[in-house]
Structure formats: structure tokens, C-alpha cells
Amino acid sequence: MSAPACRLCGTPLTRTFVDLGMSPPCETYPTADAIDGAETFYPLHVRVCESCLLVQLPAYIPAEEIFDDYAYFSSYSDSWVAHARKFVDAAVERLALTPESFVVEVASNDGYLLQHVVERGIRCLGIEPAANVAEAARRTGVPTVVEFLGEDTGSGIAAEHGPADLVVANNVLAHVPDIVDFAKGLRALLADGGRVSIEIPHLLRLIQGNEYDTIYHEHFSYLSLLTTQRVLAAAGLVVVDVEELPSHGGSLRTWSAPAEALDADPTLGPSPAVAEVLAQERAAGLHTVEGHAGFADQVAAVRDDALRFLLDARRAGKRVVAYGAPGKGNTLLNHCGIRADLVEFAVDRNPYKHGRYTPGTHIPIRPPEALDAARPDHVVIMPWNLRREISVQLAHVADWGGSLVTFLPTFEEFEPGT
Numbered sequence: 001m002s003a004p005a006c007r008l009c010g011t012p013l014t015r016t017f018v019d020l021g022m023s024p025p026c027e028t029y030p031t032a033d034a035i036d037g038a039e040t041f042y043p044l045h046v047r048v049c050e051s052c053l054l055v056q057l058p059a060y061i062p063a064e065e066i067f068d069d070y071a072y073f074s075s076y077s078d079s080w081v082a083h084a085r086k087f088v089d090a091a092v093e094r095l096a097l098t099p100e101s102f103v104v105e106v107a108s109n110d111g112y113l114l115q116h117v118v119e120r121g122i123r124c125l126g127i128e129p130a131a132n133v134a135e136a137a138r139r140t141g142v143p144t145v146v147e148f149l150g151e152d153t154g155s156g157i158a159a160e161h162g163p164a165d166l167v168v169a170n171n172v173l174a175h176v177p178d179i180v181d182f183a184k185g186l187r188a189l190l191a192d193g194g195r196v197s198i199e200i201p202h203l204l205r206l207i208q209g210n211e212y213d214t215i216y217h218e219h220f221s222y223l224s225l226l227t228t229q230r231v232l233a234a235a236g237l238v239v240v241d242v243e244e245l246p247s248h249g250g251s252l253r254t255w256s257a258p259a260e261a262l263d264a265d266p267t268l269g270p271s272p273a274v275a276e277v278l279a280q281e282r283a284a285g286l287h288t289v290e291g292h293a294g295f296a297d298q299v300a301a302v303r304d305d306a307l308r309f310l311l312d313a314r315r316a317g318k319r320v321v322a323y324g325a326p327g328k329g330n331t332l333l334n335h336c337g338i339r340a341d342l343v344e345f346a347v348d349r350n351p352y353k354h355g356r357y358t359p360g361t362h363i364p365i366r367p368p369e370a371l372d373a374a375r376p377d378h379v380v381i382m383p384w385n386l387r388r389e390i391s392v393q394l395a396h397v398a399d400w401g402g403s404l405v406t407f408l409p410t411f412e413e414f415e416p417g418t
């Protein structure tokens with residue numbers, strides 16, 4: 001098979017960023033009836049383009065398959081709704097939005113963000129590919145159309161509703177297979193004097209934080225500011241400002257304007273923050289293809305440490321249980337080959353997962369009470385980003401002499417409650 005082509009510039013992708021082997025879709029948890037059946041595994045082989053440096057996973061799974069029963073409702077997370085409210089407050093001030101303005105959000109989910117725009121009496125429209133999620137948004141008073149954004153749908157929506165003063169696309173750019181068509185869709189929606197605001201997990205933080213569990217099939221592009229600029233430039237957009245955010249292990253929020261607007265008024269940007277983030281990326285080597293080479297070794301070291309611990313525990317006759325069975329944990333489990341022989345079972349708060357198994361590795365998932373009943377010697381915290389909060393919840397593991405463990409960003413074994 002010939003090398004896949006870069007989704008930004010078309011160059012054949014011959015360079016590996018990291019190859020995590022084969023893995024099933026990370027959100028498909030088989031039931032007891034299904035685990036004797038076949039499971040489809042897809043490659044998790046991330047490439048870096050030698051020409052434009054876009055780090056990317058070829059679209060192994062068709063987008064329709066992913067969004068078909070997509071049932072993530074953003075409003076379920078209080079902190080995310082608060083993040084959205086702060087964003088709307090800041091955007092209204094930054095762009096001096098008034099009730100005459102028009103705001104469009106792409107991948108608007110259940111209206112978690114646009115509800116704050118509606119509250120301010122500003123006209124808005126959500127664009128959301130999942131019909132059931134769009135319906136939930138409409139019920140809360142957020143006008144929403146069911147569409148995948150591309151240049152054609154963007155033009156059609158702008159013709160019908162008018163051009164937007166602000167187009168918001170949070171945590172979606174990395175998840176679209178045809179990234180250039182999507183960016184052109186953003187431009188098509190935008191008024192000439194408008195701004196596009198995009199949030200993306202930052203590749204630099206992924207590398208520095210060893211966050212390789214954020215690699216999964218639905219996550220097609222792993223963006224730096226440099227490559228984001230290149231994607232947007234292909235659609236006639238220029239990044240004029242950037243903010244660094246703590247969300248998703250370290251994200252960027254870029255603000256972009258149409259190239260024509262900058263031609264007419266070069267004072268619009270880019271801001272000093274753009275040069276600063278680009279300098280950080282250069283210091284880490286992300287301006288060259290060779291600078292991307294070390295990540296695979298970091299990932300191998302995580303796997304070695306995790307397996308060494310689990311194999312030692314097994315030989316010593318210790319019981320190991322996982323706390324949490326999040327979708328992103330499955331990248332690590334599959335890559336390391338951690339099955340029920342090494343981790344007896346996992347507990348999770350989500351009742352949907354009880355009685356099911358982790359995809360590919362088939363570790364049984366039980367309710368949280370099962371942990372206390374088993375009194376394991378070691379508890380591996382899978383959502384390691386919540387380590388502190390979960391460690392406090394699991395302080396009583398110390399009562400039976402158990403320890404807590406995280407595999408990421410690096411291996412750590414520690415006292416419960418610390």
C-alpha cells in the first residue's frame with residue numbers, strides 16, 4: 001500500500017511520529033455477549049508530514065461511523081459550561097459585540113456555549129452534526145442546524161443567515177478529516193470584519209506532558225500554532241492573536257481574521273503572543289521534521305515502566321485494579337497489551353459501562369463498590385489528569401495497605417490521599 005497523503009498539503013506521509021499499533025475505537029465497550037465476537041482494530045499510526053509538519057492520523061474510521069451515535073452532551077460538565085461563559089464574556093468585550101451582531105458556533109453540541117450568547121440577546125446559530133444533540137440545543141432555545149461544516153455548507157448557511165461577526169470552533173478542528181475544507185467553511189461563514197476563534201489541544205503540551213492517551217482514532221490532527229496557521233492560511237485566514245489555556249492538558253485559543261482584512265490594515269496583527277508561542281515551538285524543535293523524532297521514545301518508556309510494574313506485581317501475587325475506564329485510557333491499555341491478566345478489573349462511575357469490557361483488552365468494568373470489596377494491593381488511576389481529586393476519594397485504600405499508581409505522564413506510585 002502506498003503512503004497516505006497529508007490532509008493539508010497532499011505530500012505522501014513517510015515519517016512516523018509514533019506508532020501505537022492496532023486498537024479498536026476507544027468508546028466502543030463490548031458487552032458480555034459480544035466479547036466472544038470479532039472486534040475491528042484500526043491502526044493508531046501517527047505520521048508527521050515532511051513538507052508542512054502537520055502531525056496526523058489518517059482517517060481510518062469513517063466520520064459517519066463516529067458521529068452516528070455520538071452522545072456526548074457538553075452541559076454535563078459544570079466546569080465546561082463555566083469555561084464557555086467566561087469565553088463569551090471575553091469575546092463580547094474583545095469584539096465589541098452588540099445585539100446586532102451574529103455569532104455562529106461549529107460543533108455547538110447541546111448549546112453549552114451559545115446559551116450564554118442567547119442570554120445576552122445576541123443572534124446566534126449552532127452547527128452540529130449529531131441530530132439528537134442538536135435537538136437538545138433547540139429545546140434550550142439555541143437555534144441549531146444539523147450539518148457537517150465544509151466550504152459548501154458554510155456558504156449555504158452564510159447565504160441564508162448572513163455572515164457572522166464571530167465564528168467559534170472549539171475542540172473540533174483536530175477532529176475533522178478534511179481539515180482544509182472545514183477551514184474554508186469557517187471562512188465562508190465569516191464577515192470580512194469578523195473573527196474566528198478556535199480552541200485546539202496544543203501538540204507542544206502533548207509532547208512535553210507525555211499525553212499519548214490523547215491519541216485515538218477520532219483525533220485526526222495534532223496541531224501546533226505553526227501548523228494551525230498553515231491550515232487556516234489555506235482557507236484565507238490569518239492568526240492575529242493566541243491565548244494559552246490549561247484545558248485538555250494544555251490548549252491554544254487562536255483568533256483569526258480574513259487575509260484581506262490584514263492586507264487593508266496590517267495593524268490588526270499578529271500580536272506579540274503569536275511570536276511568543278511560535279518561539280516556544282521552535283525551542284522544542286517543532287519547526288523541523290527532525291524535532292518531532294523523540295516522542296516515540298518517550299511513549300516506549302511509559303509502556304516499559306507500566307509493564308515492569310504490572311509484571312512485578314503479578315509475580316509477587318499482588319492484586320491490581322484500575323480506577324476509571326475512560327475512553328482515552330484505552331489507547332494506553334491496547335498499546336501496552338494490558339489485559340485482565342495484569343489488571344483484574346476496572347471500576348467506573350458511569351453505569352453504562354458496568355458489565356461491559358474495555359475495548360480490545362477486555363478488562364471487566366464494575367461499579368465503584370467493587371474496589372472496596374476486593375481490597376486490591378494497587379489501584380491504577382486511569383484518568384491521571386484527575387489524580388489529586390481521585391487520590392483524596394481513594395484515601396481509604398490506605399486502610400488495607402494499598403497504594404495508588406499512575407502511568408502518565410510518567411510512572412508514579414504513591415500513598416492514597418496524597
Ligand SMILES: [Zn+2]
Pocket residue numbers: 006007008009010011049050051052053054
Ligand atoms: Zn503536509
